[in-house]
Amino acid sequence: MYHLLKGLHEFLTRKEEFSVIILGLDGAGKTTLLERIKTLYNDTPGLSPDKIGPTVGQNMGKITLPSTILKFWDLGGQRGIRSIWHRYYDDCHAVVYVIDAEDRERLSEGWEVFESVLSAPQILGVPLLLLANKQDSPRSLSVEEIRNDYEDWYRHKLDSTRRTYGAENEAEHRRERIASLDVMGVSALEGTGVRAAVDWLFIRVQNSRRREDQGTGQ
Numbered sequence: 001m002y003h004l005l006k007g008l009h010e011f012l013t014r015k016e017e018f019s020v021i022i023l024g025l026d027g028a029g030k031t032t033l034l035e036r037i038k039t040l041y042n043d044t045p046g047l048s049p050d051k052i053g054p055t056v057g058q059n060m061g062k063i064t065l066p067s068t069i070l071k072f073w074d075l076g077g078q079r080g081i082r083s084i085w086h087r088y089y090d091d092c093h094a095v096v097y098v099i100d101a102e103d104r105e106r107l108s109e110g111w112e113v114f115e116s117v118l119s120a121p122q123i124l125g126v127p128l129l130l131l132a133n134k135q136d137s138p139r140s141l142s143v144e145e146i147r148n149d150y151e152d153w154y155r156h157k158l159d160s161t162r163r164t165y166g167a168e169n170e171a172e173h174r175r176e177r178i179a180s181l182d183v184m185g186v187s188a189l190e191g192t193g194v195r196a197a198v199d200w201l202f203i204r205v206q207n208s209r210r211r212e213d214q215g216t217g218q
C-alpha cells in the first residue's frame with residue numbers, strides 16, 4: 001500500500017525536465033543571464049556579476065516551475081568554443097540567443113553566428129528566443145532597432161547569396177522564420193525582462209511538447 005501511495009504521489013507531483021541552451025558571442029552576457037535567472041528563481045542566489053569571468057566550456061543551472069524543471073546550458077561564446085555548440089542541439093527543447101545590444105561593432109558578427117545556429121537542421125522547429133541584452137545601458141539598441149538591424153543584415157546577405165547561388169527556396173523558408181522570430185529586451189545585469197523571457201520559454205516548451213505528443217498519437 002505504501003509503495004502504491006508513494007508511486008501515486010510521485011506520479012502526481014512529477015516534473016518534466018526541459019533543456020534550454022543559451023548561445024551568443026563572447027561577452028554578450030549569457031552567464032550573467034544564467035546567474036540572474038538562478039537568483040530570481042532559486043533559494044540559493046547565483047553568482048554576482050563581478051564574480052563572473054569568460055566561460056571556457058559550459059555552465060548549467062536548473063530552476064523549478066509548476067510541473068516543470070528548466071535546465072539551462074550556458075555555453076562559452078568565444079570563437080574556439082563555438083564548435084562544441086552543435087553537440088547540444090539534438091537534446092535541447094529551446095534556444096536562447098543573446099545579443100549584446102550595446103556593442104554595435106560586433107552586431108554583424110553576432111548575426112553571422114546567429115545565422116549558423118538558425119540553419120542547423122536539429123534546431124528547425126525548436127522554439128528560439130532572441131534576447132537584446134544590456135537594455136540598462138543608454139547606448140544599447142532597442143528591441144525594435146535590433147530587429148531592424150538583423151533584417152537589414154539578412155537582406156544584405158540575401159542579395160549577395162542570390163547573386164552567387166540563387167538559393168530562393170531556402171531564403172523563403174528563412175524569411176518566414178525571421179518574420180515569426182520573437183525578440184525581447186532584457187538586462188541580465190539588473191534583471192529587467194528576465195522573468196518575461198523565462199515565462200516565454202516555459203510556455204513554448206509546454207506547447208511544443210504538446211505538439212510532439214499529438215504527432216506521436218499520445
Ligand SMILES: Nc1nc2c(ncn2[C@@H]2O[C@H](COP(=O)(O)OP(=O)(O)OP(=O)(O)O)[C@@H](O)[C@H]2O)c(=O)[nH]1
Pocket residue numbers: 024025026027028029030031032033049052053054055056075076077078133134135136137186187188189190
Ligand atoms: N550593462 C550591462 N552589462 C552586462 C549585462 N549583462 C552582462 N554584462 C556584462 O558583459 C560582460 C560579459 O558578460 P558575461 O555574462 O561574462 O558574457 P558571456 O556571454 O557569458 O561571455 P562568454 O562566457 O565569454 O561567452 C560582463 O562585464 C558583464 O557584467 C547587462 O545586462 N548590462
Ligand SMILES: [Mg+2]
Pocket residue numbers: 030031032053054055074075076077
Ligand atoms: Mg559566459
